[in-house]
Amino acid sequence: MTGIGPVEPVESPGAGESQDVIGGDGPRWADRWSAWWGGLPPRARGALAATAAALVAAGVLLLTDDPPPEPPATPLPWPANVTAWRYLGPAGLPETDGTRPTSGRFRFAVDVTAGPPVTLQVTGAAFPGLTAHALPHAFTVHAGTTRRVTVEIAVSDCSGLPRNADLPFLDVTLRNARAIQHHSFIFGRAYSEDLFALLRGACDPTSPPRAPRPSGSAGSQNAD
């Protein structure tokens, strides 16, 4: 399937029109051929007749051969297999009127390498006690493009939250024309440090206040 959809008839000819008319105002094709052929010398007529016979023979061979096989259709990829996330850095904090921030914003680059467009929605940030959503909640990335997105993570419950862990991830729902998948995108040390700085600041009264973050382009949704 190509996704083209049903094909509508385009400008169908009227019932009285002939489909064989080419240049209706000129002489008939047979008349012109007859006049031209009659004007040729006998030797030229013989050579042309032989060539025409060869062409007809080749044409018969061509028509009796099996048609060349159509290349197999490329199956649509599953969205998780063509989507990649990269952590870019913190994107600044929401205004907090001087209190300890309980949420932070983080910037990511999302690539889709092939297939139909992928629509993504962030659904979680690895740990119960955290909520996460992208700005905007759902966004679409086309194949061959990179989209920068900001994800806001908020601490809703400190109990049970770790203060340090390796390889935290985002839970994301991906949807394309092939499938809907729930998938985790796992990030390295830089994201871990920034995330747990937020968690410690929000949940540990004894920890030093969190240093101001670069504001970045928190609301940027630019597509590269």
Added chain:
Amino acid sequence: MIVRRSMVILTSVMATGALTLTACGSRDDKGGNSDSGGGTTLTIGVDAPLSGENSTTGLGIQYGAQIAVDDANKNKLVPGVTFKLKAFDDKAQPATGQSNATAITGDKTAVGAVGPLNSGVAQSMQQVFASANMVEISPSNTNPALTQGKDWQTAKKRPYKTYFRTATTDELQGSFAADYAYNGLKKKKVFVVDDKQTYGAGLAKIFNEQFKKLGGTVVGTDHVNTGDKDFGSLVTKVKSSGADLLYYGGQYDESSLITKQLKDGGVKIPLFGGDGMFASTYIETAGAASEGDLATAVGVPADTLPAAKTFIETYKSKGYKGDYGAYGAYSYDATTAIIKAVKAAVDANDGKVPTDINALRSSVVDNVQKSDFEGISGKVSFDQYGDTTNKQLTVYQVTKGAWKAVKTGTAS
């Protein structure tokens, strides 16, 4: 009308082309036939446990490589070169693996090797391949130290430039499993067991550390020996510990017996392990006792990889033994990486196979490092340590007698 006119034009072109080809054929007959005979046969070694313990997954590696070689030969991926696969059984023993590596590097037609299955076996083989400057690509080794050095947690340093892998590491696998155990399954008390091998002990250690970081409690640890059959004392320890999960670092041969004896002993908790127990044999051996057990495995489920469909069909139609599910596609891609590296070496040598085998091996190592193609398991390329850049993982759970994917993830 367009169709009719196109047919006339096409017919004319065909007739002209046929005459031209006939003329060329006449001249060629005088000059000889470039397709008659000749060609070079190059060998790719594959090493894995092909009998006894771990052989279910080992055979998946062997036949994954075989299908890749067959495809390359059929498609004439490297014109003028026929590839031959030579399989070696290491029986999951490091010493045997080392002997096999010596045999492979001693073959003057060999350009590279795929395998082994076990990280501990790989440790004994790496130096042999490095000395011969021959590429070795494992589709299944996951111990981080193999590519990043023994101090991988603090100061990564690549030990051997000839060693690569298409499987991701236990740093990712152990952490992913710990998170799923703690946050997904809501397990808070775990008993951690390993088989004292490089792979099993390393994976269990990473899981242990990460589970505790997340807030969980490791209520006990123990070790078993590969080849053990009776785990009665372990069952007693786990029962008295109050654990709500048993994590096992090791292979399916032991873990399938452990979970059966655990459930038979009245300890109704799931057993969770790594890719070493992601095999159909685990379920076949443990039977109903395996229901609800879990394993992480490298990569994403094969049925979400359209490119792997033909591979799976071929594997089944050939009636190959073993289980392709864990590493078969990664073995196929590892083999293809070597073959493509040979092609690059030939292309760089004016289309001729370098006559000096050492020069060819060296070129293959360099070109494998530059690999960048779409394999049947996804993108195939390697980072500066020789690790795959394709870092996908799946958590599987035994559901109604079969492994079912319950969570997938990708590391950046």
